[in-house]
Amino acid sequence: MNKLMLSTAIAAVLFAGHASAQSRDTIQIAGSSTVLPFASIVAEEFGNAFPDFKAPVVGSGGSGGGLKQFCQGVGENTIDIANSSRPIKKEEIATCNQNGVNKIHEVKFGYDGIVFATSADQGEFKLEPVHVFKAIAAKVPVDGKMVDNPYTTWNEIDPSLPNQEINVAIPGSNHGTREVFQDNVIAAGCEAAELPADAGEEACETFRQDRVVEISGDYTETLARLQANPATMGVFGLSFYDQNRDTLKVATMSGVSPSLETVASGEYPVSRPLFFYVKGEHIGTIPGIQEYTEFFLSDQMAGAGGTLEGAGLIPMPEEERAAALKSFQDGETKSASN
Amino acid sequence: MTDITASSAASAPNRERIKASLRRRQAAETRFRAFGIGSVLIAVGFVVFLFSTILHDGLPAFWQPVVTVDVFFDPEIIEVDPKPEPLEGQSAAEFQRASLDWQRQVTMVNWNRIIQNSVAREAPDVELSAREIQALIESNERYRLRDMFVVSPGLLGSTVPLELLASANVDVWLKGDIDRSLGNDRQQLPEATRILADRFYEDGRIRMAFASTLFTNTDSRNAPAEAGLLGAFIGSLYMMLIVIVLAVPIGVASAIYLEEFAPKNKITDLIEVNINNLAAVPSIVFGLLGAAVFINYFQLPLSAPLVGGLVLTLMTLPTVIIATRAALRAVPPSLRQAALGLGASKSQAVFHHVLPVTYPGILTATIIGVAQAIGETAPLLLIGMNAFVTTLPTTPLDQSTALPVQIFLWEGNENRNYFEPKTAAAIIILLAVMLVLNAIAIILRSRFERRA
Known part of the structure; x- marks a missing residue:
């Protein structure tokens, strides 16, 4: 028995030694759950279209989680590409540089809208950013003074909204969606709410704890909240809503109903570009990164009428896509200064 | 006698008390x-409820619609060079490069058009757009045509009756997993496609076939109807083998040493x-x-x-050690004493006499540990196994998922209507694997017990 144990231990060590010596031949991707469906489709098609490369492996973890893994360093046990639904932050670039990741190629590949939706059996919502702000802020201005948020139903905020209890499920801070939500909806709403001068910056960013739930998981978790408590309003990506139109009812924002067309034209106010970040140090070491990126940006994938549009991506205009491809091919990198 | 009657007469209130206490x-x-009985009933009720909902949700997902189509390999669309043959002096x-080039050429053929034209011929009386037809057939079926053509280029110009997989949304529509009364704007399929699907289903051109893809394919996002569990199953299998190979010998050896050989002192207590x-x-x-040690320090993939x-080995080791001990x-100590008394050495006594008696116990511990490990999801999420993987892992070093992680991933898929039943089907399969493992444990144990 001891001999068996010894030989197993030796085998395990040899195995492990062998593992680190062998080079990886599959691209490893992680990050945003909004980008995940698109990246997965491209990965699958890439494996099908290029018989000489293996299909990349795509994980999730949110934009923040993906970039954190991305910036862990250079080497085969780190990921090659990070998906993100927001641009990389300066601090993240600094972390990357500290860990030896200097060639960060930013690739923008399309747009996504952010929608507010309720269960299909609920009332119609015609939202303005200020409604959302007043519903979820910790303190709101009443008669020129900041008071603890007194609203319990939507129609107390504005009589045009349904008489429905306020419960909002917003994406957690690990999601890129959260940032867009904060920048495009809450900041605009905060401005429109005309806070008194002494309210301070953080009044725009502090949410009430009793009626706001932060979701750190995927959109399905938000959907589950809506099913458990139908009086909840959830924040979703447009592509997710598109696949679940039978159970969700979408709210209009500033009078515009979200759709592929209104987001693409910029009419619908809450949209954001989608990115992935390529680790330049790994190009040439891990086979297929260059080809994957070019394939992602090709007409048949990210182009208008391409496969990804069918999955809910809002394609970039032709010139913008060509520019994105060119900037990648020219090897332009992000640095903390720009 | 009189005493008893006297005492019993005297203790009439006493008897009352005894009766009351009784x-x-x-x-x-x-x-x-x-x-x-109540708690047993509640427990049984929960189990019945759990199983009946899972079976009710999951069983339909074991059947999926396939469309019988006469596929015409149109030479006007398939314009490729003849398949390269090994030449003299090459x-x-x-x-290999020539073959790869040729394969890439074949991949670039608009196979969707072939499918669209073939389906359109099945329903010549209706005007359908390419998109409306495409919504009927699962998108990866074009690669099936490609693969058929790569294997036998002689198909060019011929018509072959094929059963093509219907798309996930057709599956949802035909099974009624989406409310069929909803308006056009809330349906996933265009109206024309829904009518076509219903018509094909009625005249038998669409039939429900056993969903063998569930067992023969890996995960897929592009073609949800073709998503299967094979990749995850192989991943789980590799992990189980590693757990058995590592945890059992190490665990049993440590248990034997600690129990039979180690001196009882503060260190062994600790x-x-x-x-x-x-x-x-x-x-x-x-x-x-695992993430810190194996991935960051040992640089494993x-x-x-x-x-x-x-990671699962580390988790299973204590279970195996405790159960073996x-x-x-x-x-009974008499067994050891008898062996020692007859002149056996300490290790002879342990390995020849004590250990064989414990086989059933060790076996049970192993199977319980492995069954626990196979159902474990949380630690795998941290080492990157919650990833979308479309290739089959050929070695334990290839990227892969595991069965419970695949369930977790499908649960998070945005196409809720289609993936909810599919997730339940995956749960049924995982439960079946567990039941098989437990059955093996019981059979082996009873066999060993008889021998002992």
């Missing part, structure tokens, strides 16, 4: 039995306490440990079953 005690017993590498504590450590902690197996402790 009643009380009997009532307590009845109450306890009622509680017992090196193997050159030939080790014992630690092992018991390790058994209670939440599995996610082992995931963190992300998402690899090898790392998953090592309990089994060893249950062996």
Whole structure:
């Protein structure tokens, strides 16, 4: 028995030694759950279209989680590409540089809208950013003074909204969606709410704890909240809503109903570009990164009428896509200064 | 006699008291039995509820619609060079490059058009757009045509009756997983496609076939109807093998040493306490440990079953050690004494006489540990196994998922209507694997017990 144990231990060590010596031949991707469906489709098609490369492996973890893994360093046990639904932050670039990741190629590949939706059996919502702000802020201005948020139903905020209890499920801070939500909806709403001068910056960013739930998981978790408590309003990506139109009812924002067309034209106010970040140090070491990126940006994938549009991506205009491809091919990198 | 009557007469109130106490005690017993039956009923009720909902949701997903189509390999669409043959004086590498080029050429053929034209011929009386037809057939079926053509280029110009997989949304529509009365704007399929699907279903051109893709394919996002569990199953299998190969010998050896050979002192006490504590450590902690040690320090690849197996081994070890020690402790000392008394050495006594008696116990411990490990998800999430993988892992170093992680991933898929039943089907398969494992454990144990 001891001999068996010894030989197993030796085998395990040899195995492990062998593992680190062998080079990886599959691209490893992680990050945003909004980008995940698109990246997965491209990965699958890439494996099908290029018989000489293996299909990349795509994980999730949110934009923040993906970039954190991305910036862990250079080497085969780190990921090659990070998906993100927001641009990389300066601090993240600094972390990357500290860990030896200097060639960060930013690739923008399309747009996504952010929608507010309720269960299909609920009332119609015609939202303005200020409604959302007043519903979820910790303190709101009443008669020129900041008071603890007194609203319990939507129609107390504005009589045009349904008489429905306020419960909002917003994406957690690990999601890129959260940032867009904060920048495009809450900041605009905060401005429109005309806070008194002494309210301070953080009044725009502090949410009430009793009626706001932060979701750190995927959109399905938000959907589950809506099913458990139908009086909840959830924040979703447009592509997710598109696949679940039978159970969700979408709210209009500033009078515009979200759709592929209104987001693409910029009419619908809450949209954001989608990115992935390529680790330049790994190009040439891990086979297929260059080809994957070019394939992602090709007409048949990210182009208008391409496969990804069918999955809910809002394609970039032709010139913008060509520019994105060119900037990648020219090897332009992000640095903390720009 | 008189004494007894006297005393019993004297203790009439006493008897009352005894009777009352007896009643009380009997009532307590009845109450306890009622509680017992009640709790058993509640437990059974939960199990029945769980199984019936999972079976109710999941069983339909084992059948999926296929469309019988006469596929015409149209030479006007398939415009490719003849398949390269190995030429005289051509090196193997050159030939391989020529084949790859040719395959890429074949991939570029608009196979969707072939499918669209073939389906349109099945319903010549309706005007359908390419998109409306495309919504009927699962998008990856074009690669099936391509692969058929790559194998036999002679198909060019011929018509072959094929059963093509219907798309996930057609599946949802035909099974009624989406409310069929909803308006056009809330349906996933265009109206024309829905009518076409219903018509094909009625005249038998669409039939429900056994969903063998569930067992033969890996995960797919592009073609949800073709998503299967094979990749995850192989990943789980590799991990189980690693757990069995590592945890059983190490665990059993440590248990034997600690129980039979080690001196009883403070150090072994400390080790014992630690092992018991390790058994209670939440599995996610082992995931963190695995990420830090195996991936960051030993530089093992992300998402690899090898790392998953090592993490699960750490998690299973305490279970195996504790159960093996309990089994060893249950062996009567007389057995050891008899062996030693007849002149056996300490290790002869242990390995020839004590250990064989404990086989059933060790076996049970192993299977329980492995069954626990196969259902474990949390630690695997931290070592990158919650990834979308479309290739089959050929070695434990290739990227892969595991069965419970695949369930987790499908649960998070945005196409809720289609993936909810599919997730339940995956749960049924995972439960079946568990039941098989447990059945093997019971059979092996009863066999060993008979021999002992």
